[in-house]
Amino acid sequence: MPIAFHPNPARDDDVTGSSAEEADAAHSPSTPEAAPEQEQPARRRDPLTERILARGDASVSTITYESTTDGEQMDLADRQALRRVGGLSTELEDVTEVEYRQLRLERVVLAGLYTTGNLEDAENSLRELAALAETAGSEVLDGVLQRRAHPDPATFLGKGKAAELAEVVADVGADTVVVDGELGPGQRRALEDVVKVKVIDRTALILDIFAQHAKSREGKAQVELAQLEYLLPRLRGWGDSMSRQAGGRVAAGGAGMGSRGPGETKIELDRRRIRDRMAKLRREIKAMAPGREAQRADRHRNQVPSVAIAGYTNAGKSSLLNRLTGAGVLVENALFATLDPTVRRSQTPDGREFTYADTVGFVRHLPTQLVEAFRSTLEEVGGADLLLHVVDAAHPDPEGQIRAVRTVLGELEGFDVPEIVVLNKADIAEPETIARIRSLVEHSAVISARTGEGIEELREQIAEHLPRPAVEVDVVVPYSRGDLISRVHTTGEVISEGHLMEGTHLKARVDEALAAELHGAA
Structure with missing residues (x-):
């Protein structure tokens, strides 16, 4: 998915936090772009950003997979029917409403910071952030990337890079900055004061995507709970001016003199309401659990083995389920297209029945709020007899994807499920990459959910690994x-x-x- 960026103004300190010599040694100089018709001087981008923009996207496939096994995809048509389209504006010229919002795609600038790892990992992370932003329905215009020993406690980015970010935002006309990390409440406010536009972090962006894609009652409740957990420590108040004054005998409940003064402030009232709502959501999610547990117990009682399909977001899990079972679940070339788990029955070549369960995808730095909220969904993985760990073999960093998924699964209590690493998208992956990954894992299968390559071999492996009657x-x-x-x-x-x-x-x-x-x- 190509991402169009506008050029940054030239600066002497293009790479804040690293020397110009290091930048020149690591990268070839960027080629100045042709001057526009107004004959303004040519401007060059940050060399790190130039490298990111010159690469193919690291998160969303360059090929949109279409397969006869995916069915009519009616859910996809419903989702795209309400998607905003760039270039179509319904903006009013004379705006008098205080809470008016422009009905157009948000124009965002990305800001990344890496303290460990190498430059390639940082670039992949920022490319993934761009894909997340586009999945959420925004238009990515530009980005900056900085190397620091540790995040700045005030603005997350260093002082010079924050000032550069403000210039980029003003230059390209962006209305939002998306930071590749989790910001503290004070950091977000301080950075907003510098760049003069809304600032959100990676966690808020992922939560927004989940809120757009949640469809089932349980999925919506889980997403709302995660959003409230994220929001609670980030509420902003305006001091005593918003307090509820307890003046007069009636207002003081008859207590009279000596009882007047500031009562519950507006922010305290909001916090109490959020806590009450969170408690209600937890009760609702807990009440939904017995139905899912009853279905799971029924499968165990009938000795029906289960196979869980898990993996990184956009690795092709739903496409694989459609190829294996003809389930016709929603498939989209976007991050976190699937939130609600799908369970389908199937048979091994020798006639034994078992079930497949498609689960929500994982991502680097998955917010802890989501891990907690979706713990009930992840139980489908923890209670399975076999795990199909789907990996995008065409991704620039498939090993990083495997580590991210295993990190989240390791947080599940008592997780010990046999694993087959399924290397998907073999039709466009490099053979050297496939060979390298297969040498690192014990059990693997090479497939293409799009073309059907390797599917029969995968079925045979599944039959071999499923528990046999005793x-x-x-x-x-x-x-x-x-x-x-x-x-x-x-x-x-x-x-x-x-x-x-x-x-x-x-x-x-x-x-x-x-x-x-x-x-x-x-």
Whole structure:
């Protein structure tokens, strides 16, 4: 997905926090752009930003996958029907409303800072932030990147880089700055005072995307809870001027003199309402859990194994589910297209039934509020018999994606699920990248959910890793107990089957409970 950026004004300190010699050694000089028709002097970008803009996008695929296995995608049409379109303006000329909002795409500038790692990791992170911003419905205009030993406690960025960011914002006409990190309340206010426009951080951006894409009742409740947890420490007040004064005998509840003075301030009232709402949401989410647990218990009672599909956002999890089952779930070339888990039944090549569960994607620095709010959804992964860890093999940093997913899964209590690393998008990935990743993991499969390459081999691996029934039986079942034969085909593994005068001769592997019923009926 190409991202159009406007040029920055030339500056002597293009790379604040690192020397000009280091910048020149790390990068070739950027080529000045041609002067516009007004014959203004040519301007050059920050050399780090120049490198980022010259690369392909690191988060959203350059190819929009379309497959016959994805179905009609009616949900995608519904989502895109309300998406804002750049260039179409309904802006009023004479605005008198205090809370008027312009109905257009937000124009954003990105600001990144890296304290550890190398330049390539920082570039990938900023490219991912650009993809997140576009998924949220904004237009990315420019970006700055800085190397520092630690974030500035006042404005997150250093003083010189913050001033440069303010110039970039004014120059390109941006109305929002998106920071690649999590800002403290004081840092956000201080940076807004410098750049003179709204400032949000990576966490707020991800929460906004989740709020747009949540569809189920549980998903909406989980997103709202995460948003309130993020908002609570960041409320802004205006001091005692907003306090509720307790004056007079009536207002003081009859207490009279000595009881007057500032009461509950507006910000205290807001905090109390947010806490009350958060408690209500937690009760609602907890009340929804028994239904999901009952479905899970029913699958366990019937000995139906489960396979969870997890991985980095936009790695192709939903496309893989559609390819394996024909589920027809929503597929979009965007980050966090899937929020609500989808469970579908399937069969192994030898006839055993099991379920696939598509889950929400992960991302670097996933907000802790989201991990907590979506813990009930992640239980689908923790309770699975097998994990399909889908990786975008065409991504510039697939190893980083694997680490990010495993970090989040490691936070689940008692998580110990066998894993197959599924290297997706093999049709556009470099063979060297695929070979490198396969050498680092124990079990892997190379596929393309778009073309169907490697799907049958993946099915065979899934069948091998799923738990097999523990008891082998050799019985003759009367024809009157066809229900038992059906259950053997559904939950067991049939070795051989023959028909005799007295009944069905069956050799199979089944669970202990079904084995007892078969022996009792024989």
